[in-house]
Amino acid sequence: MINRLFIPTVMLASLSLAACTQTPNAASNLAFSNNGNYIKVADEDEVYRDKLTYDIQAAGLSPKGQVNVWAEKLVNELVLQNDVLRPDQPLLITTPVMTSDLNVTNELALQLQQGLLTAFHAHEFNLVDLNVATNLRATEQGEFMLSRNWELLRTDLPVSHVLVSTMTLTPEGIVFNARVVNITNNRVLSAVQSFVTASSLSGYLQPSEIIESRDGLLYRHQKRGDSRYTVLGDKQ
Template identity: 25%
Template structure:
């Protein structure tokens, strides 16, 4: 009887132990499931593998820069300027100019005034076109003509008396406009109170046009002032002929004229 009671108690203890172990195992499994649910409910971290980023090759970067420049942007993506600044045939193509031929004439005039002798407010000056140095000195171009016009302006600013010998004593009214200037020597005065004349020559240089300016005495032919400057090609090419560039009388893309 005692042995049967001990065996029954031992079996009951085993059953209780087994039940407790099963319950603890279920609780442990439940805890793992809860942890798994919590982990899946958390937001995923935005981790980027910098080593796996597709970096552009140097050749691709050069191609992108050329494409940006072609589209009017520089290498930093800034909007650039258009490459064409006039619809006129033969217009200057490039970046906007910060200086024009008048700025170079201004500097040359200052040099002339700095070393000028004998010329004063009572000695009128005439200004002629600048001749091409490698010709018979009877040919000029648009640059030589515009330089003469700019020198008239600059000399007048220094209060040096300038005589415009191309002015007639009447105004010609035509269908093309009203004019007082002429290149016909028969329409001009043969005697003018000019004591000195500003003239010069031009020579093409590797970087532009080399301009030599001087003031001469009409009677003595003495040089009383001189100046020299290199005008860059991009400033020269910014001058656009009004009659186009496909006519006769062209030399190296420049229309020549006499006088």
């Protein structure tokens, strides 16, 4: 009788032990497939911890281009030079404009503006997005919330600090200047200056042609690239 009871008991204990050893690790629930490769989240000694350890290259941060890295470096220096602005004070990022004409911008400047906003947010600044409209617009092309039409935007934003910036195109690249300004008294709280060679922004800049049209006039140069660079997409 004892032997008959002993065998089922041993079998039950073995099954229970197997079930315990096969219990999925809590970290395994976060595993995923990346380009056909099975990526497992690292977990110390394969024991669940409150804080998991991630492999950034495997888990993935969104890829960054040249403009994004440039924006991060600009903001890093602006934060370093900042002497008054606190992270809890609202800050508005305006579009960079051309030094020669403060009413003119380009595709590169528009993209850089987005990068500056993201970089400031990484430093935990209190950012305000001016382009968020007061109402959602549902159309056949999609649902839109962003707008550059001032009639659709709020006019009562509680902002007293803005980032303004200018850029100049040269035969070697771009000269860029930016500063955080208190618009109540025009005091400059932080400033940065930067020069980027054209080769570092190959996807945005193109060298001048031998014959160049600028401001309604034709210019002839000895060879391609003698004049200042232009931003791809700009009207000549």
